[in-house]
């Protein structure tokens with residue numbers, strides 16, 4: 001966990017980091033600035049090993065003074081440790097004189113000293129076991145950084161490091177999307193067995209690399225104190241790593257799940273799936289995988305996963321804009337698909353078992369359940385008219401699901417040609433957007449983004465177009481009670497919220513992957529704020 005300023009005092013910050021579960025604390029001296037405060041801290045009693053880092057501006061740090069001074073400072077402070085010293089590979093390789101200086105404070109060759117023999121055991125908490133005797137030698141972390149991208153040849157970059165077991169090799173690259181994150185993890189999995197290694201993807205797309213570092217035996221992963229004090233983009237607060245992503249329970253056998261979409265940062269799926277696995281004692285972790293919108297990026301991501309069984313992937317939720325891409329990718333491989341997925345032409349759930357992919361559409365399953373629950377008529381009676389508002393991805397699932405369930409299905413969409421095309425494909429009717437108020441439906445399935453936060457005062461249908469006793473199924477889930485749902489309740493309609501729908505589709509996903517249900521009501525409690533959300 002990095003300390004990046006001297007406010008509050010360093011020992012207070014170190015105590016906070018330790019209380020939050022940090023095993024090692026990184027002193028970012030280039031960002032702290034106040035060298036006297038660092039010296040005072042290093043001279044005082046310390047409970048947790050430190051990583052000493054004076055990062056140069058050339059590698060994304062804040063040190064813009066002369067390099068000689070920087071090395072002299074590292075040398076001076078390094079003598080006050082034991083712990084770790086992080087030096088850029090380019091700096092290390094610059095001169096023999098410099099390496100000699102680093103040799104005074106850190107083990108460079110051969111085996112690690114007894115006090116620091118943790119190279120073979122490549123888990124971060126091993127660093128905790130280090131005695132904090134004075135003037136013991138440090139271990140050297142040699143690092144390379146790319147603050148713009150992930151190198152196309154990660155192995156080539158990492159192969160430039162000298163291969164001494166005393167050294168820890170660190171690569172920190174900006175991951176632009178989930179494909180970069182996968183490449184980083186593949187390289188980590190390969191290298192960490194031979195050499196103490198840290199490989200991190202910076203940025204939002206690198207979150208999975210920070211969490212799966214533990215599964216693949218990285219020497220350590222980095223966390224920020226909180227969401228405001230990250231020293232590299234994408235660092236997570238320890239409460240998020242340990243709470244939401246269950247860092248402490250991850251091991252080499254942990255199964256990997258996640259959500260693929262663009263963007264995915266807002267998704268509630270990690271919250272419910274991780275909590276469900278924790279409650280059921282499943283050794284798994286569910287992570288965000290942002291993948292750029294085009295089919296080529298999606299196919300590259302999926303092909304990489306298909307070729308990398310060592311990553312331990314078991315399942316993916318698929319969200320906007322990849323549901324149809326997932327259908328195409330599976331179709332091109334002749335993979336198994338459920339009937340709802342085939343009918344919708346879209347897949348929101350991917351499962352991988354014994355090398356076999358399968359596609360499902362739990363949006364459609366959840367919608368079918370919601371329509372069945374809407375008891376507008378006697379048992380077995382079909383609703384006379386279902387009105388679907390919208391013609392996007394979720395509307396397509398609604399139409400494919402509702403078409404066999406209604407005597408009459410009507411589609412209305414702002415762009416009328418899209419409604420007409422879907423009506424032709426699914427053998428139903430479309431009406432002009434302006435005529436949506438004249439349909440008198442028993443069931444409305446609201447599939448536009450109207451009413452979504454922040455434009456939550458909007459509604460796709462005026463209240464007087466709703467029949468009392470009809471059913472309104474909303475797909476928008478933020479806010480949970482949209483303007484349409486409020487109007488519908490006031491008109492005496494039965495209502496199904498987008499949150500109910502989200503919960504139902506997530507529960508079906510969980511059952512597909514785990515072969516068991518999550519604890520009853522857990523997902524609803526988490527989403528309604530009635531259960532404490534792991535952070």
Ligand code: NAP
Nearest residue numbers: 390391392393394395414415447448449475476498501502
């Ligand atoms: P999408 O493919 O982008 O479709 C958006 C739809 O909204 C289109 O039909 C679009 O009409 C219409 N629309 C957008 N702005 C409009 C406006 N100002 N006036 C009238 N119509 C407008 O999105 P999607 O994937 O179908 O998702 C739609 C909504 O469902 C989102 O709010 C999403 O969060 C929600 N959703 C919920 C769940 C769940 O589990 N609860 C699952 C998936 C989606 P045009 O064709 O004219 O552009």
